[in-house]
Amino acid sequence: MRRRRSLSGLQNLIKPPKYFLEVAKLIADLYPDAEKIVEIGIGLAPWALLNLKKLLPKTTLLAVDVDEVSVMKLRKLGLNVEVDDVLNPRIELYQKSNLIYSIRPPMELIDSILRIAEKVRADVLVFPLSEDSYLFEFRPPWSRVDHPSLLAFILKHG
Amino acid sequence: MTGKEEYPLVMWFEELKKDDVPIVGGKCANLGEMLRAGIPVPPGFAVTAYAYKKFIEETKIAEKIYDILDETIKDPKDPKQYEEASKKIRALIESTPIPEYLRKEIIENYKKLCKKTKSKEVFVAVRSSATAEDLPGASFAGQQETFLNVRGEEELLNSVRKCWSSLFTPRAIFYRTQKGFRHEKVLISVAVQKMVNSKAAGVMFTLHPVTGDTSKIVIESVWGLGEAIVSGAVTPDHFEVDKNNLKILVKQIAKKTVEYVRDPKTGKTVHREVPPERQEKPSLTDEEIIELAKLAKKIEEHYGTAQDIEFAVDRDLPFPENIFIVQSRPETVWSVKKEEAEKASAGTETIAITEAKMVVKGLPASPGIYAGKAKVVLSPEDAAKKIQKGDILVTKMTNPDWVPYMRVAGAIVTDEGGMTCHAAIVSRELGIPCIVGAKDATKNMADGQTYTVDAKAGVVYEGVVEELVKPAEKVEAAAAVTVAQAPVLTGTKIFVNLSIPDVAEKVAKETQADGVGLLRAEHLMLSVGKHPRLLIEEGGEQKMIDAFAEGIRKVAQAFFPKPVVYRFLDFKPDEFLTLPGGEKYEKEAGHVGPNPLIGYRGAFRYIKEPDIFRLECRAIKKVREEYGLKNVWVMVPFVRRVEEFIQAKKIMEEEGLKQGPDFKVWIMVEVPSTVLLIDKFIEAGIDGVSFGTNDLTMLILGIDRDDAAVQEIYDERNLAVLRAMSHVIRICRKHGVTTSICGQAPSNYPEVVEFLVKEGATSISVNPDKVIETRNLVAMIERKLMLDELRDLRERLDRLEKNAEKKIFKWSPELD
Numbered sequence: 024m025r026r027r028r029s030l031s032g033l034q035n036l037i038k039p040p041k042y043f044l045e046v047a048k049l050i051a052d053l054y055p056d057a058e059k060i061v062e063i064g065i066g067l068a069p070w071a072l073l074n075l076k077k078l079l080p081k082t083t084l085l086a087v088d089v090d091e092v093s094v095m096k097l098r099k100l101g102l103n104v105e106v107d108d109v110l111n112p113r114i115e116l117y118q119k120s121n122l123i124y125s126i127r128p129p130m131e132l133i134d135s136i137l138r139i140a141e142k143v144r145a146d147v148l149v150f151p152l153s154e155d156s157y158l159f160e161f162r163p164p165w166s167r168v169d170h171p172s173l174l175a176f177i178l179k180h181g
Numbered sequence: 182m183t184g185k186e187e188y189p190l191v192m193w194f195e196e197l198k199k200d201d202v203p204i205v206g207g208k209c210a211n212l213g214e215m216l217r218a219g220i221p222v223p224p225g226f227a228v229t230a231y232a233y234k235k236f237i238e239e240t241k242i243a244e245k246i247y248d249i250l251d252e253t254i255k256d257p258k259d260p261k262q263y264e265e266a267s268k269k270i271r272a273l274i275e276s277t278p279i280p281e282y283l284r285k286e287i288i289e290n291y292k293k294l295c296k297k298t299k300s301k302e303v304f305v306a307v308r309s310s311a312t313a314e315d316l317p318g319a320s321f322a323g324q325q326e327t328f329l330n331v332r333g334e335e336e337l338l339n340s341v342r343k344c345w346s347s348l349f350t351p352r353a354i355f356y357r358t359q360k361g362f363r364h365e366k367v368l369i370s371v372a373v374q375k376m377v378n379s380k381a382a383g384v385m386f387t388l389h390p391v392t393g394d395t396s397k398i399v400i401e402s403v404w405g406l407g408e409a410i411v412s413g414a415v416t417p418d419h420f421e422v423d424k425n426n427l428k429i430l431v432k433q434i435a436k437k438t439v440e441y442v443r444d445p446k447t448g449k450t451v452h453r454e455v456p457p458e459r460q461e462k463p464s465l466t467d468e469e470i471i472e473l474a475k476l477a478k479k480i481e482e483h484y485g486t487a488q489d490i491e492f493a494v495d496r497d498l499p500f501p502e503n504i505f506i507v508q509s510r511p512e513t514v515w516s517v518k519k520e521e522a523e524k525a526s527a528g529t530e531t532i533a534i535t536e537a538k539m540v541v542k543g544l545p546a547s548p549g550i551y552a553g554k555a556k557v558v559l560s561p562e563d564a565a566k567k568i569q570k571g572d573i574l575v576t577k578m579t580n581p582d583w584v585p586y587m588r589v590a591g592a593i594v595t596d597e598g599g600m601t602c603h604a605a606i607v608s609r610e611l612g613i614p615c616i617v618g619a620k621d622a623t624k625n626m627a628d629g630q631t632y633t634v635d636a637k638a639g640v641v642y643e644g645v646v647e648e649l650v651k652p653a654e655k656v657e658a659a660a661a662v663t664v665a666q667a668p669v670l671t672g673t674k675i676f677v678n679l680s681i682p683d684v685a686e687k688v689a690k691e692t693q694a695d696g697v698g699l700l701r702a703e704h705l706m707l708s709v710g711k712h713p714r715l716l717i718e719e720g721g722e723q724k725m726i727d728a729f730a731e732g733i734r735k736v737a738q739a740f741f742p743k744p745v746v747y748r749f750l751d752f753k754p755d756e757f758l759t760l761p762g763g764e765k766y767e768k769e770a771g772h773v774g775p776n777p778l779i780g781y782r783g784a785f786r787y788i789k790e791p792d793i794f795r796l797e798c799r800a801i802k803k804v805r806e807e808y809g810l811k812n813v814w815v816m817v818p819f820v821r822r823v824e825e826f827i828q829a830k831k832i833m834e835e836e837g838l839k840q841g842p843d844f845k846v847w848i849m850v851e852v853p854s855t856v857l858l859i860d861k862f863i864e865a866g867i868d869g870v871s872f873g874t875n876d877l878t879m880l881i882l883g884i885d886r887d888d889a890a891v892q893e894i895y896d897e898r899n900l901a902v903l904r905a906m907s908h909v910i911r912i913c914r915k916h917g918v919t920t921s922i923c924g925q926a927p928s929n930y931p932e933v934v935e936f937l938v939k940e941g942a943t944s945i946s947v948n949p950d951k952v953i954e955t956r957n958l959v960a961m962i963e964r965k966l967m968l969d970e971l972r973d974l975r976e977r978l979d980r981l982e983k984n985a986e987k988k989i990f991k992w993s994p995e996l997d
Contacts, residue, residue, distance in 0.1 A: 042759035067710040089683070110684070111511075115203065129681040129704050131688075131949060152703060153753055153778065153886065157875060157925045160892055167889055 039070035045173055046126060046150055047074035053148070053168075053177075055079070057121035061145075062086040063109055063136055064125050069097050071126060076102075087116060109135040117143045124148040130155050140180055147178045188231035190286045194222065194374075199484075204229050206310030206370035211509055218483045220476060223493075223505050224297055225305065225374030226290050230312050232283055233345050233369050240277045246270050246349070257358055260565055260585035263351035274346035279338060287341060287373075288334045294375065304376040304448060306507075307331050307340035309347050312368045326350070329406065329450045330376055330443050337373065344371045352584040377505050378443060380496035381464040382407035383417060385473060386512060387424070387481040387488045390609065393690060395487065397430070398422040398474045401599050402464045404455055405440030407491055407507075410602060415439055416618050417599040418464050422474040429470055434463050435599070469494060472501050480509050487512040489606075537633070537642040540626055541594070543619030545639035546605035551592035551614045552633040552645040555626045561586065573634055575626045578617075579604040587611060592634040594622045594641055616641065672963055673938050675956045676746075676946035678923055680704045682735035688949045689739040696743035697736060698871060698946020699816070699923035702750040702797065705732045706760070713750075713793045715762025722796055729800035730808075737810035744812050746847060746871070746921075746946075749787065749797055751818040753777035778879065778886055783819020783849075788828040798836035805844070806837075816847040816871060821854055823861045830866065845869055847919070851876035856905040859912045870913060871946065874924030874933075878902050897926035903936060910940045919943045927951075931958055938962045 050071070054060060057079065062072050065086035072086050087107040088094055097104045107113050109132055117123060123145045125136055133149070140147040149159060150173060159165040159176035168175040188204055197205055197213025205213070209227035216222045237243040253266035279287075295303045307328040326347035328340040347353065348369040357367060383402030388395045401410055401417040409415040415438070421431035437455055444451045465473070473492055481488050491508040555573040558564040564586040568574060574590035576583070578597045587593060587607055591614075595604045598617035608615030614636035616622075626632060626641065633646040642649070676698025677688055682705075688694070709716065709728045716725050737745045755777040758767045767773055774780040787794035804810050815838070820826050826848060833839075833846070840846050848855065848862060851873030855862060859870070874897045879886045881902050884895045896902075906922075913920045921944040926933040928951045937945060938959055947955045 040759050040761060040763055066708060068707075127704075127707060131679070131681055131684050134950065152756060154701075154703070154751075154875070156886065157929075160889075 039074070042173075043068065043070035043126070044074055045170075046071045046124075046175075047078055049168065049170060049173060049175065050075060050122065050124060050148065051078035054082075054122050054146075057082045059083040059085070059120045060122045060124065061117055061120045062124055062126070063139075064088055064128055064132065065093070065097060065104065066090070067093050067096065068126065069100055069102055071124075072102055073100065085116065085120075109139060112139050114139065114142055117145065119143070120145040122146045122148060124150070126150045127152050130158060133158055137178070140178070144180045146180055148175060149177075150175050188229055190232040190235070190283060191226050191228055191290045193226045193290075194224065197227065203312055203368075204231060204370070206230060206312050206368075206372075207510065208308060208310035208508060209370050209372045210310075212372065212374070215480065215483075215506060215509060218479070220480060220483075220506050220509075221502075221504060223306075223375045223377055223507065225294060225372060227310065228287055228341055228371040228373065230368035230370040232286075233348075233371075236277075236279060236283060236345065237274075239280055242273055242277055245273060249273075250354070254354070254358075260351065260355070263354050263585060264565070267349050267351045267354060270349040271346040274349070275342055277342075279342060284338060287338060291334060291337055291373065294373065298375050302332050304330050304332050304378075304443065305337065306372070306374045306376050307337065307344060308372040308374065308508075309344040310370040310372050311348060311353075312370065329408070330448055332448050341371050341373075345369055350581070352581045355585050355588075374507070376443070377493035377495045377507065378497055379406050379493045380503070381405070381469075382410075382491070382493040382507075383464070384410055385477045385488075385490040385492060387477050387490070388512060389421070390489075390512070390605070396424050398424050398477045400465070400470060400473055400477075402494075403437050403440065404459065404464050405442040406450065407493060408450075409439065409441050410599065416597065419599060420465070420470050422470060424474075424478060427471050427474050427478075429467060432463065434461060436460050437464065465494065466500075468500060469504065472504055476504065476506060480506070484509070484511070537644065537646045540632060540641045540643055541616075541619040541622045542641075543594070543616040543622070543639050544599065544605075545636050546598075546602075546617045547593075547608040547613060547615035547636055549592070549612070549614030549636050550634065550649050551636070552631065552650045553591045555594075555628065555630055555632050557623050557626060557628045558586075559623065567628075573626075573632060575622050577623055578602065579607065587613065592616075592636065594619050594626065594634060596620055596622050669956050669960045671956055671959045673942060673959050674944035675952055675959060676921065676923075676944050677952050678946050678948050679736060682732040684949070685736040685739035688952075692949055692952035694740075694743075694952050695944070696812075697740055697745040698921050698944055700733065700736055700745055700747045702729065702748060703752055703756070705729050706750055706752065708732070710761065712757060712760040712762030712766045713796065714766035714790075715760075717792060717796075718762075725796050726800045726803060729797060730803040733800060733804045733813060734808050734810060737804055737808070737813045740812065741810060742812050744814055744845075746814050746816050746845075746869075747801060748816040748818050748849070748923075749794065751783060754781045776885065778876070783821070784817050784825040784829050785819075785821060787817070787832065788825055791832050794829070794832055795836055798833050798838055802837050811843045814845040814847065814868075816849060816869075818849040818873070819851060819876070820848045820862075821852050823858060823865050826862060826867070827865050840866065840868065845919070847871055847921075849873045849876075849923075850906075850909055851880070851924075853877070853880055853905065856909055859909050863912070863916045863918055867918060869919030869921060869943075870909060872906055872909070872920075872922040872924055872926075874902065874906075874922060874926040877905065877924070878926075881905060897924065898930055898933060903933075906937070907940050910937075910942055914941050921946055927955060934958050935962050939966065 060082055065088050072084055075084055084103060086102060086104045089108045091106050094104045094106050105116055107116055117139050120143055123140045153174060156174060165176045165178050168177050192205055194213045194216050197210055199210050199214040201210040205227040212222050249266055249269045254262045256262060309326055326344055331337055331340045381402050381404055386399045389397045389399055400420040403409045403415045403417045410417050416435040418435055419433040420429060423430055437460055439452060440455050441450055441452055477490055480490060488509050489512045490506060493505050493507055495503040553571050553573050555575050556567045557575045558567055561582040568586045570589045571591040573592045574586060575594045578595050579587060580603055584607060588611060593604055593608050593613055593615040595617045596619055598604055602617055604615055605617050614634050616636050616639050631644055633642045633649050635649055674695040676696045677692055677694035678699040679685060679697050680701040709725055713725060733747055754767050754772040757763050758773055772781040801813055801815060804813050817829050845868035847869035848867050850870045878897045882899060884891050910920045920942045922937060923946040927945050928947045945955060
């Protein structure tokens with residue numbers, strides 16, 4: 024049934040902005056041996072996960088999003104994506120993750136992402152909008168990731 | 182439980198805890214968890230999901246099931262295809278013999294239960310417990326089947342197999358498809374539990390299921406078994422209890438004409454008339470109501486989240502041993518509140534409410550207003566033939582078989598049922614206006630006729646009632662259901678910052694903020710998913726307008742009539758760069774400079790690329806005019822020069838956004854030039870300002886916000902920043918211009934809040950998690966200020982009195 028669906032409307036998902044390639048590269052560098060990595064709030068931006076698939080072929084990769092339409096679309100790209108609302112998460116989706124990451128998460132969701140990561144003892148890596156960097160900058164246990172072009176903060180639980 | 186691990190085939194409730202969902206499903210795991218927490222639960226055991234897995238694998242029917250699904254459901258929107266697939270799969274499961282060792286295991290444990298309950302052949306309830314059931318955000322309530330008053334080994338085994346097959350009812354297949362659960366990942370366990378010989382039974386919510394009020398426990402009960410409530414056959418008694426002091430606040434006793442009970446002769450569940458003398462008597466005593474409320478509170482405390490609880494009161498046992506909890510699951514409506522879908526039918530003749538003819542009246546079970554064509558349908562088969570998207574579904578009562586048709590309905594009206602009946606629960610979850618217990622709806626409403634369903638008041642009118650369906654009133658309807666828990670009063674308004682519309686309703690209800698001081702546009706742009714220039718190139722302007730309008734509408738509606746200040750898109754060029762099209766329209770266009778924070782952004786960008794700015798203006802106009810949400814104001818960010826503001830304002834006016842009493846235009850004060858030229862900006866016509874302390878601090882102190890090397894000297898409390906804010910507040914106050922703050926400083930530093938209140942800022946806008954704390958802090962500061970003022974006044978009066986006494990002393994005639 025899945026194969027029969029039209030792939031129209033996905034063309035714009037194919038050309039990846041460089042930013043996401045850098046995000047994937049950074050994650051792969053930081054977690055080369057991860058067993059499981061989860062992206063929260065993938066939306067219609069699958070490029071980081073698509074590239075992680077290439078960079079970390081042995082790692083179980085999962086993305087979640089609250090929007091069912093986005094999830095259905097991204098599943099057509101062969102990605103492992105689940106519908107989940109991080110405000111009321113299905114915690115089993117995140118079990119055994121080494122890393123949970125989120126690209127430009129809304130500030131309203133940060134606490135929920137942290138709670139999930141704490142429960143499953145996973146590290147959290149956030150790539151915020153510059154306007155939200157105050158939520159992480161000089162806020163231990165968050166620390167800024169040393170990267171020439173990416174604004175990223177990490178919190179380690181593992 | 183997907184690997185080759187071995188698990189038990191049967192587990193007793195006392196062995197279970199809530200983490201055992203993958204092996205025994207949500208229902209059984211919760212029963213075990215409650216038992217451990219000291220909640221009275223009837224004894225029983227779970228036939229595990231592993232047992233089901235073994236059954237479908239060893240009998241080799243698993244592959245056949247998934248082939249049927251793939252071959253039959255080709256159009257996910259066609260309910261008939263779900264029915265066809267379901268029929269084939271269920272027949273397959275129910276005709277396949279259970280492996281011998283599994284039969285033996287189930288029968289041996291049933292015998293143990295008989296022994297434990299001192300019964301030769303105990304009556305049991307056999308209930309499905311799917312492994313993805315009843316999780317927060319996924320109400321699978323009632324999708325799988327339950328068999329009551331089951332007795333004897335063969336009947337038990339047949340019921341277990343029927344529960345297994347009920348994993349593939351049309352509605353269960355439909356729900357899994359809708360919620361994105363994969364069919365192959367969902368297994369099913371079965372609870373086998375001693376039947377309570379119910380005198381009365383019902384449902385409890387640890388919050389008000391319609392308003393979301395968490396200070397109340399709502400209990401609905403009927404005579405006999407609780408199935409009469411869920412099926413909607415009986416309008417239940419309704420009780421509301423204060424969660425804090427456990428006082429009964431509301432008692433509404435309904436006339437309960439029928440009850441489901443166990444026939445003492447056959448042991449089967451029967452439907453019978455309630456004797457007239459009992460029909461209007463309360464089904465619960467006061468002490469039972471209070472005991473139930475205590476248990477509800479305990480369960481909620483144990484799980485840490487609002488619960489939807491089923492209970493039964495045994496007719497053979499004394500109080501309080503007669504009270505049993507038979508199920509508890511997370512409440513799924515207010516935890517995942519969806520937007521009410523309220524679309525008025527276009528092109529239909531409208532009438533005024535004063536002339537509108539009321540057709541039926543009932544209980545408003547799911548708020549909202551809808552106008553459309555009615556379809557009176559008495560069975561799911563009937564619905565399959567007649568119901569089309571947007572119809573008003575009119576029936577006696579729904580059950581889970583109706584869900585595919587409820588999903589496409591614009592509104593639902595039922596003859597029977599109370600606030601916790603199936604139609605009420607599902608329509609609230611789906612966000613569809615619903616009236617239940619309307620008695621004669623199926624008689625008085627005609628097929629194909631147009632009606633207006635006012636599910637705020639519980640009334641159905643003939644035709645389209647214009648005043649009701651127009652958006653302004655719809656907003657009022659939604660606003661009316663928000664919780665009225667009076668916040669602490671403050672002179673300084675406490676606003677909230679928001680970046681995603683989906684949380685607006687929850688934030689509005691929980692924080693009771695005075696409005697939205699900063700509605701950010703950036704996540705709206707991210708959800709559109711493309712650079713706006715690329716969208717324009719592809720002819721997608723309307724897509725952007727509609728997406729922005731929809732997001733803004735959600736927020737404006739949630740907070741109506743409180744103001745919502747929408748800040749125009751303020752991506753920095755490097756952030757635009759990350760969107761598809763960014764390379765071409767940002768980098769190649771030369772927009773990405775060495776320091777994006779002070780680069781091509783804010784007001785300057787709007788006047789350089791007005792076609793993009795106009796799309797945002799049109800979205801605002803749409804929300805204000807088409808939806809009637811006049812509480813939306815705007816804010817221009819990163820303004821550097823007065824001319825930029827004037828030009829941006831001109832574009833807004835050209836797009837029909839004219840300043841007036843209900844449309845205010847603010848600017849962000851985050852560039853020092855706006856501080857120094859505040860009087861000129863006031864002359865140019867700003868209605869308000871909001872301090873963006875992050876950028877303001879960066880620019881006053883000359884610190885790059887994105888440069889880690891200089892972050893240690895970044896401090897919003899620096900005297901230079903405070904002086905800048907003080908200057909702006911004083912000038913604005915003089916001219917009656919509103920002053921606010923939406924930067925992070927008030928959230929981080931209480932002393933900044935005190936400073937702003939003392940200086941006379943009119944509002945403070947903080948992140949959702951800080952609203953209540955900030956309000957309390959502001960209230961304390963304001964009281965302190967008033968007290969200081971009073972003391973100062975007292976001292977001045979004392980001084981005046983002393984001076985006066987001296988004068989009196991001097992001039993006293995007795996001294997002459």
